[in-house]
Amino acid sequence: MRYVMKDKFVYKFGKTTEGNRNLKELLGGKGANLAEMSSIGIPVPPGFTITTIACKRTIDQSLHWPDTLYDQVVDGVKHIEQEMNMGFGHSNRPLLLSVRSGAAVSMPGMMDTILNLGMNDLVANALVQQFGNERFVYDSYRRFIDMFGDVVMGVEHRLFEESMTALKREVGATSDIELSAEDLKVLVERYKAIYRKQTGHMFPSDPFEQLTLAVNAVFSSWNSSRAKKYREISKILGLVGTGVNVQAMVYGNMDTNSATGVCFTRNPSTGEKKLYGEYLINAQGEDVVAGIRTPIPILDMQQRMTEVFDELNRYTSKLEMHYKNMQDIEFTVQQGTLYILQTRNGKRTGEAAVTIAVDMVNEGLLPKQEAILGLVDPEHIDQLLHPQFSSNQIGETELLGRGLPASPGAAVGRVVFDSKEAEQAQQKGEEVILVRIETSPEDVGGMSAAQGILTSRGGMTSHAAVVARGWGKPCVAGCSDIVIDDKNKTFTNGVVTVHSGDWISIDGTRGLVISGKKDREAPKLSQSYYTFMNWVREYEPMVVRANAETPKDAEIAKKLGAQGIGLARTEHMFFGKERINIVRKMIMAEGESEREAYLKALLPYQKEDFKGIFRVMESYPVTVRLLDPPLHEFLPQNEDEMAKMALDMGMTIQELQRKVEALNEHNPMLGHRGCRLGITHPSITQMQTRAILEAALELREEGVEAKPEIMVPLVGNVNEFTHQKSVILAEAERVFLAFNQRIDFEIGTMIEVPRAALTANEIADEADFFSFGTNDLTQMTLGYSRDDAASFIPYYLEEGILMDDPFQTIDKEGVGQLIHMAKELGRISNPTLKMGICGEHGGDPRSIDLCHELGLNYVSCSPFRVPVAHLAVAQAALKQAKENEELCV
């Protein structure tokens, strides 16, 4: 055949191979990979790939194939026939083919696989002759008609199903397996009739006609509305079409010398360097999946099929060496001949990921940088830090419901519905799970006392979720499968009702609520973990800080590698037992002088809080955010507590209620909070400033040189910042005068209101640092209340309106654009401005990647996310370095 290179549409693989893994754009990912395996001598069933260019040309010409394509396909089939010593459509050793799509990027909406292509009555007869297994042959035949009809011709699969159900009824069979070869022969005829009726054509018996139609179906699926939509949403541009892979069928169910199986090159649970997997003799891949027969451990193969096993070992090692990663491999043995059907990087646990990475570097398989970038995901690290259930198996009846995996880890305890009860239980040494419709800052005592938290309402960034993640405490949030009855202290999923005191287990890693006590394992950090994290720290361009507001949290954060505190929320401290009453009186105070008296009473507590954190963090910087939430969050919301408070304050409950109501807001998120509080009540800012600076000065005597950074929240206008700055500076001077010594400290601001980003040049003139509060910035830029967005975000994700939950991963186009603007404007005004992010996104790898791209100085996240963030930071840097290198080459 003669054609110029640009008209080469078919690339063969097998013993003769024309492609390789670099030709993804031309051959699609699957095609390139099959070629690659073939070219390094892996026994892949022979086949060929039709190029993406051929797809494009065909589509452009209204499904007319380019001139030489048909000839090249025929030539490709010949290539398979030769390598298999079989004939396509022949009555002697008939060749059957599989046809599947494969673009450079995998995408939904593309055509499914068609197996057993080439089958017709003649071929079926020949196969029966060849293998003597009539039932297998006709079962394959009817499956082929079903698949071809459905996938290629759009005949509804339902129609074939219904026909089979009818037949089963006729012959009195209850399952497919009970159908005999004769029954299946009847079914083949009925399927053909269905096909005829629905398409208006005879079922094509010519194998080449089958192939042509199948290839065209693959081509057409490139422009299916689902695939187009996916490419549009995912912004996949520049791809011209899909490849088509045509490959010889092989069978593991021909005799006892045949088999099929899957294996991992290393243990995906532990990382141990040992072949791991299972197989079935005389079986097809489907049998493994269907669970009809129990597979055998792969190592048993050594005795049963010694030669094949050695071969398999050799090839799997080769694949691992070649791909420099643990491989997940599918294989089939047909009458003693081993075929590798697929290889891909294997999924693994966190423990395995770290072990494999460290081992592979030590084995000299790849350098540290590549191991960090390619072998461990940030989520692997996260997994390692939380206790897990020993077994992943959960019975149907055990499962009470599914919610959001809000904070990973496994927790077991008795159900309580009240924070007070949780605290009492803790004092008695009991383990409880706090179950609430949703949590509020009043619940933090109970949340802290509980083993885990379960809510029926709220999203991934609801109060419960955020607090729980901050503490590394398992939490399942927004579990709408259950309905909580606070009054009667029960919850139910409609079937099972759980009472207060019953044991439940929650899996925050997977979002499961389970009845009873499940066994757990504590996290054991291996030597590999520490080795790996040390490597990670060698490649870090950004600092990782933690969000923490207690010495205990700060301690954990520091142990896990935090290089400072990026966000200490002072309001959490206000909820302490001795304090909340003073705080409430302070809020209800009539006039500034009464308020100041209460603030004076709070001062020693706040000072001790800060001393505790400063002592732990030593000379690491600690960013303290001034009071942020609206004041009504501190007031009691239920009648009992109100009555108590009214009594305590010498007012009637009605008076108190009126005051509480007056402070309630329609949209508290956009209300009287943040610096708006400090501006209308400067005495609060003064007290907090004094507490921070006195704490730092008093610690000098202990030899600790604290580095406080005071952060003004919710600034949207430079005048707000300068107001608060001058209050802080004036109070600082008073403190310094009293102590007769000074201390260096910084004053900066959150950038969390869109207007702050838009006017960042003005604010940067005055501020020492910016901390992007991406939670609030997301809420305001997108107009999503994170407490309410659970009602539409899941729907948006499903419909492809959003690609990611913007509270998990920073919305690059909107929020990211504002951060970029703020950074550019800020650095122009103030070239030494320090910038970072705090908030939930600080622990999200993709958001961290964006922060690195934007050139921020640090990220700050929950203590338990610190190692995750370290890895993400290193990966961001290594990824960029690699891209730069590739650009230079």
Added chain:
Amino acid sequence: MRYVMKDKFVYKFGKTTEGNRNLKELLGGKGANLAEMSSIGIPVPPGFTITTIACKRTIDQSLHWPDTLYDQVVDGVKHIEQEMNMGFGHSNRPLLLSVRSGAAVSMPGMMDTILNLGMNDLVANALVQQFGNERFVYDSYRRFIDMFGDVVMGVEHRLFEESMTALKREVGATSDIELSAEDLKVLVERYKAIYRKQTGHMFPSDPFEQLTLAVNAVFSSWNSSRAKKYREISKILGLVGTGVNVQAMVYGNMDTNSATGVCFTRNPSTGEKKLYGEYLINAQGEDVVAGIRTPIPILDMQQRMTEVFDELNRYTSKLEMHYKNMQDIEFTVQQGTLYILQTRNGKRTGEAAVTIAVDMVNEGLLPKQEAILGLVDPEHIDQLLHPQFSSNQIGETELLGRGLPASPGAAVGRVVFDSKEAEQAQQKGEEVILVRIETSPEDVGGMSAAQGILTSRGGMTSHAAVVARGWGKPCVAGCSDIVIDDKNKTFTNGVVTVHSGDWISIDGTRGLVISGKKDREAPKLSQSYYTFMNWVREYEPMVVRANAETPKDAEIAKKLGAQGIGLARTEHMFFGKERINIVRKMIMAEGESEREAYLKALLPYQKEDFKGIFRVMESYPVTVRLLDPPLHEFLPQNEDEMAKMALDMGMTIQELQRKVEALNEHNPMLGHRGCRLGITHPSITQMQTRAILEAALELREEGVEAKPEIMVPLVGNVNEFTHQKSVILAEAERVFLAFNQRIDFEIGTMIEVPRAALTANEIADEADFFSFGTNDLTQMTLGYSRDDAASFIPYYLEEGILMDDPFQTIDKEGVGQLIHMAKELGRISNPTLKMGICGEHGGDPRSIDLCHELGLNYVSCSPFRVPVAHLAVAQAALKQAKENEELCV
């Protein structure tokens, strides 16, 4: 004296005048104006102005005057002495001076006036000799010491006051007037002692020393912290300093041939061309202000002081001709000699403004453009459109409280606390004022039935305020002076308690709540009004549309000149009596098919709504916004209504309550609303689309060719828009098919989420128009909930953190920047994109000016603001044209 021009620091005025009104930067506004009056022959008491440059040089040289300044000042004093035939510090005909500051822009924090400068014991004696009025002289003397001490030397005014109080006690006087000349002589000595004690200096008796110190005090006040802060906040740049005006004192209280008075060149209430004002014979300006004597109408002067009156008439006419505006003039007659002390543009009522503008154009005094630009404020027009109280006088005991002037006009009625009651009262023909803590969409029936609305909570853009302004109905909002007791149906201001059924009057123009029935006047639109508005329409580059959702509102809007509907909120229609129950059932529906059934029932109602509006607006475009508010707004919130609804729906009240609670949101502003509703429930969008298009098609038979524009609310992501657009287009095709005819319509979006502005290029690719929803855009960009911001915005305005309420005038730096970005990005993608704003800012003149500057196509506002907007649009255009002209000259 010799100096080069750049060293000319003193500009004289009087018979010899060196300056003019164009020298504002050099002489300050006051100085330039005094020079201007002098130069056109107005008898101004002679004086001189020290330049702003002299101020700057003096400040730069640490209060050392530039070389020749002292000589020039002495020369200036000589000029006054000559023109007045008096001597500064002389014992014969002593000259006294006034000293006052005057920068190019008036600003708070600058030095106050000092009168009677030049006074000392010798001069006092001479004055007594000259005028024979010892009491007058020593009263002037003690006032001078007080003023000088306070203003120049910073001696607290309080100390002088206390000294006087002590003296009055000693002599048994109860008021200042009872103090004799002898007493005042004593007081002068005591004042001098206070001065001595406080400053450590003798009171300066040398007139030139007094003058030097006073001038320096004015110079220094330029850099007072208050003035600096004001310049900083107001972004007043480029001014170098303040001028100082030194002027001869004149006295209207020397004899019966002396007088003092104020007059307007035309009647400021009616605009009638006739001198209007009042005067006092033998009196000082202070006497008029103090109200001790009753002034005489100015026209009486014609008989009493014929010559002076003729002179006054001549000069006031001249000033009006010169300034081309109605003037407010202060004058003094000293022994038969007329002095004009000040002239400025006179404040006037709306009626007067329009009449004067039309008259002056007809008189040929100035061209239409200048009259539109300079003689009528948009608020004048607003005033004309609402009924007012006949008298502005309100007794102390009548006034129940002050709130926000939320919607102008005067209303009188009996108090009701319940919307239902209001509706019943209306049916009986009774007039009521609806008094609520705040209103919600459930109250619209009652609000519509009431004469006016009073709320104790909520800001200028609260629900009550917005709805009331939309209807041109008087409203006082956020009146925190009163406490409402819903249960007992009373409200109280702590002194007076008002019961249900009592009469009250509210003044929405001034924000007053008054007990009893006050008389009112209906607005009468004069011929001048129509003439003026016709002129306005000649200079309009932007279209003015109205926000209206009923045929009645649309009718009003059209009559007032609306050129389309920019915002028809469909949700208001959902509250109609027959509809709300269907709407509620639709919301509570289980599953889409049940929901669709209820939507089908709503369809005819919505269609009728749209037909009504389209019929009124004929071929003017009508923008219909799809359902916007969160669904829980439609559900009953009180127990009675819930019980009724539960019964109606066949569910228990508990079930209903649970459903209602499940729909409640923490931050409804940022919740499940806007297009998020239409996306999760496409059937709502379908129903509304069908109602709009069927209405338009059915109206064809009536010969009305409607121009519907369908607007998708709260879009933040182009995918949201394309989703809704495809739902709309698909439904439209179904409608067109059924009618077998098509209609042109547009599909556009609100830009009200910051992210929409940031990604406007993507959205503009798909949209026919953008309508900037500046209410929500302000809420999200600034992070202010308009329902809650009343707790801090007033404080922010007072502290100078904000210059304007951002819900009244668009925040140019933040929100304006986003609009600008959206416009630029939008026009790049879609050069024919139509853009406008709707929402409260659409009726605010300064926001309209910004819209014109940004190049938007239209503004849309409440019906009653339409004429206001017309004027603002014309003014914006004329202002720009004038600026361009000035740039060219």
